[in-house]
Amino acid sequence: MLQPFDDTYFMKKALQEAETAFEKGEIPVGAVIVIDNRIIARGHNLTEMLNDVTAHAEMQAITAAANFLGGKYLQNCTLYVTLEPCQMCAGALYWSQISKIVYGARDPERGCIHLNTKLHPKTIIEGGILAEEASDLLKRFFIQRRNLN
Amino acid sequence: MLQPFDDTYFMKKALQEAETAFEKGEIPVGAVIVIDNRIIARGHNLTEMLNDVTAHAEMQAITAAANFLGGKYLQNCTLYVTLEPCQMCAGALYWSQISKIVYGARDPERGCIHLNTKLHPKTIIEGGILAEEASDLLKRFFIQRRNLN
Numbered sequence: 001m002l003q004p005f006d007d008t009y010f011m012k013k014a015l016q017e018a019e020t021a022f023e024k025g026e027i028p029v030g031a032v033i034v035i036d037n038r039i040i041a042r043g044h045n046l047t048e049m050l051n052d053v054t055a056h057a058e059m060q061a062i063t064a065a066a067n068f069l070g071g072k073y074l075q076n077c078t079l080y081v082t083l084e085p086c087q088m089c090a091g092a093l094y095w096s097q098i099s100k101i102v103y104g105a106r107d108p109e110r111g112c113i114h115l116n117t118k119l120h121p122k123t124i125i126e127g128g129i130l131a132e133e134a135s136d137l138l139k140r141f142f143i144q145r146r147n148l149n
Numbered sequence: 150m151l152q153p154f155d156d157t158y159f160m161k162k163a164l165q166e167a168e169t170a171f172e173k174g175e176i177p178v179g180a181v182i183v184i185d186n187r188i189i190a191r192g193h194n195l196t197e198m199l200n201d202v203t204a205h206a207e208m209q210a211i212t213a214a215a216n217f218l219g220g221k222y223l224q225n226c227t228l229y230v231t232l233e234p235c236q237m238c239a240g241a242l243y244w245s246q247i248s249k250i251v252y253g254a255r256d257p258e259r260g261c262i263h264l265n266t267k268l269h270p271k272t273i274i275e276g277g278i279l280a281e282e283a284s285d286l287l288k289r290f291f292i293q294r295r296n297l298n
Contacts, residue, residue, distance in 0.1 A: 051221045052212050053244035054203075063201050072200045087266055088244065091237025095202035117236055118264050 005037040007080070007102055011129040014080040014104070017044040017057060018137055024049060028137045031057040031081040033065040033074065033098075040077070041065035057081060058089035062096055074098040075122070082134035084111035084127060094120050101125040104134030154186040156229070156251055160278040163229040163253070166193040166206060167286055173198060177286045180206040180230040182214040182223065182247075189226070190214035206230060207238035211245055223247040224271070231283035233260035233276060243269050250274045253283030 010032055017030025021044035033041040043060030047053055058081050066072045078100040085093060085103065090112035093101060097120045106127060108114055119125060159181055166179025170193035182190040192209030196202055207230050215221045227249040234242060234252065239261035242250060246269045255276060257263055268274060 047221060047244075051219065052215050053221050054208055054212055054241050059203055063203055066201050070200065072196060072202050086240055086244075088237050088240025091235055091240050091266070092203050094236060095196075115267050116265065117240070 007126075007129045010034050010039070010078070010080040011082070011102065011104055011134075013039060013042070014057075014082050015130060015133055015137070017042055018082045018134065021045045021057070022137060022141055028141050029057045029081065029083045031061040031079060033061045034078045034080065035065075035069075035076055040068045054088065056086065056089050058085055059092055062089075062092050062098075066096070072096070078102060080129070082130070083107055083138070084113060085117075086110050087112055087115050087117045090117035090119060093123065094118060096120075097122055099123065102129055103127045104129055105131045105138065156275075156278045159183050159188070159227070159229040160231070160251065160253055160283075162188060162191070163206075163231050164279060164282055164286070166191055167231045167283065170194045170206070171286060171290055177290050178206045178230065178232045180210040180228060182210045183227045183229065184214075184218075184225055189217045203237065205235065205238050207234055208241055211238075211241050211247075215245070221245070227251060229278070231279070232256055232287070233262060234266075235259050236261055236264050236266045239266035239268060242272065243267060245269075246271055248272065251278055252276045253278055254280045254287065 013032045014030045018028040022028035026045045030044045041061045041064035043057040046055040074096040082104040084107040162181045163179045167177040171177035175194045179193045190210045190213035192206040194206045195204040223245040231253040233256040
């Protein structure tokens with residue numbers, strides 16, 4: 001049976017956010033938060049534009065989702081993010097008690113898995129959805145930035 | 150020699166922020182960020198009021214300090230915070246490359262030391278300044294909250 005709302009569908013939406021970040025000259029990472037197959041929050045990295053290290057895609061999506069829901073806990077929500085969350089974002093996700101995290105590409109150096117950041121016991125984490133697309137976009141960004149400097 | 154601007158002086162300012170949080174019904178944690186003996190940012194926990202798990206005292210102080218400095222890195226800055234930072238805040242401090250973190254009370258369960266959150270190699274962390282005052286304020290808050298429910 002055709003499943004229009006699967007992990008790939010929502011990760012494509014997160015990738016669109018990452019592309020928006022790319023166009024703004026930001027490290028291209030994007031995120032969406034979904035509840036009952038409905039996107040309730042979107043975010044993309046804005047650390048350069050906002051001059052703020054806390055302005056990661058996930059942080060903005062967490063704040064927007066809580067705002068939408070009218071409560072700060074994201075139970076029954078799934079975060080789709082193109083890059084494995086860092087310690088800060090995983091720490092925020094811990095507090096949010098989110099049900100599921102689905103990431104695209106691994107971040108072997110600064111990602112929460114390698115750094116062993118504690119997630120909430122209620123949270124499931126899975127990765128590898130459209131990992132190549134997410135990773136290619138990041139590579140393209142860093143090559144372009146190197147060539148501009 | 151009298152040193153008016155020592156760790157105790159700035160931690161008292163962070164404690165004032167924590168007291169403001171207490172008065173608003175927030176878990177009482179406060180923070181200030183200092184550069185050259187000058188407070189450039191203040192923050193207190195606002196997770197309830199803002200309905201946002203990311204609204205910790207440190208996160209707000211980091212954003213405010215970057216805004217004041219016009220750049221997102223907090224080199225040469227010291228954060229004073231009444232409670233040991235959590236993973237999220239320590240993760241944000243990692244990205245900020247802050248020079249020094251001084252906390253009051255330990256958070257043995259959810260603090261970054263026990264959870265082994267990676268700090269930036271340029272960052273020094275010290276604790277125990279006015280720890281009892283910070284801890285007493287938290288205890289008072291939780292006793293009051295228990296009695297109200």
